Amino acid sequence: MSLSRREFVKLCSAGVAGLSISRMCHPGVLHAMTEGAKKAPVLWVQGQGCTGCSVSLLNSVHPRIKEILLDVISLEFHPTVMGSEGTLAVEHMYAVADKFKGNFFLLVEGAIPTAKEGRYCIVGETTDAKGHHKEITMMELVRELAPKALATVGIGTCSAYGGIPAARGNVTGATSLKDFFEHEKIKTLLVNVPGCPPHPDWMVGTLVAAWSHVLNPKEHPLPELDDSGRPMLFYGENIHENCPYVELYDKAQFAPTFTKPGCKAELGCKGPSTYADCFKRRWNNGINWCVENAVCIGCVEPDFPDGKSPFYVAE
Ligand code: SF4
Numbered sequence: 001m002s003l004s005r006r007e008f009v010k011l012c013s014a015g016v017a018g019l020s021i022s023r024m025c026h027p028g029v030l031h032a033m034t035e036g037a038k039k040a041p042v043l044w045v046q047g048q049g050c051t052g053c054s055v056s057l058l059n060s061v062h063p064r065i066k067e068i069l070l071d072v073i074s075l076e077f078h079p080t081v082m083g084s085e086g087t088l089a090v091e092h093m094y095a096v097a098d099k100f101k102g103n104f105f106l107l108v109e110g111a112i113p114t115a116k117e118g119r120y121c122i123v124g125e126t127t128d129a130k131g132h133h134k135e136i137t138m139m140e141l142v143r144e145l146a147p148k149a150l151a152t153v154g155i156g157t158c159s160a161y162g163g164i165p166a167a168r169g170n171v172t173g174a175t176s177l178k179d180f181f182e183h184e185k186i187k188t189l190l191v192n193v194p195g196c197p198p199h200p201d202w203m204v205g206t207l208v209a210a211w212s213h214v215l216n217p218k219e220h221p222l223p224e225l226d227d228s229g230r231p232m233l234f235y236g237e238n239i240h241e242n243c244p245y246v247e248l249y250d251k252a253q254f255a256p257t258f259t260k261p262g263c264k265a266e267l268g269c270k271g272p273s274t275y276a277d278c279f280k281r282r283w284n285n286g287i288n289w290c291v292e293n294a295v296c297i298g299c300v301e302p303d304f305p306d307g308k309s310p311f312y313v314a315e
Pocket residue numbers: 048049050051052053054109110155156157158159163164195196197198
């Protein structure tokens with residue numbers, strides 16, 4: 001059984017009922033991913049970031065992360081969760097990229113520092129042809145792997161748009177995948193899954209869509225992307241227009257503090273300029289979401305964090 005696009009969209013929008021995509025995952029999703037994984041392994045590399053995106057993925061509940069990592073996807077390289085390390089791990093990563101050339105997914109977490117020839121971010125070591133020790137920068141890694149990949153996914157706002165590493169005061173030349181691709185003339189398909197961190201469903205859902213496409217491109221076209229390279233499926237709706245407090249906003253009933261009822265606009269909520277489905281998907285396995293307990297800080301947007309700062313001052 002494979003998943004039709006309609007079924008997939010239905011799964012992803014099921015958050016209306018407070019159900020996450022992962023909770024709705026049934027054997028059809030698992031089958032699509034497992035079959036896809038046989039064709040297209042995953043290399044997950046990390047540059048300038050805090051590993052929060054990986055931690056968010058580890059919070060995936062249904063299927064549990066153990067199932068995702070062991071049964072569902074063929075994760076061949078991930079600096080945080082893999083068992084091997086050092087030269088052995090790096091050589092395996094390059095071997096997979098060569099063996100599956102044009103047929104693996106490159107997932108990039110974290111921005112790419114370009115100043116000082118990328119030496120602000122050394123991601124591994126190897127030995128060159130003459131047997132000399134050689135450090136590998138994030139820049140070199142992406143430059144080498146991205147052109148060989150079937151598709152690249154920018155996981156998190158750091159890799160999608162530069163994010164926190166590229167904020168005001170950036171001395172490392174931190175740059176987004178898109179800008180790096182343009183500079184290096186890399187043509188590989190790029191999909192952004194921003195968020196600081198992204199919701200586990202956005203990551204899992206995007207991978208499911210990509211794998212479904214690999215399995216059957218005719219039946220499963222890639223999800224539509226917006227101008228910022230994000231799947232419309234998850235990032236197509238405005239937070240404010242769908243917020244349960246929008247009626248209070250219209251009546252100018254603003255909360256004076258986080259613990260008082262009312263719309264959070266005067267406390268700095270960035271919902272009006274933010275597009276994501278947090279309002280229906282919610283976080284922490286559907287328990288709550290930012291606007292309920294604090295404010296939206298617009299972490300999925302290309303101008304985050306500078307354009308959304310200060311976070312707790314009205315727009
Ligand atoms: S996008 Fe946010 S959570 Fe992810 S690595 Fe960057 S700073 Fe951390």
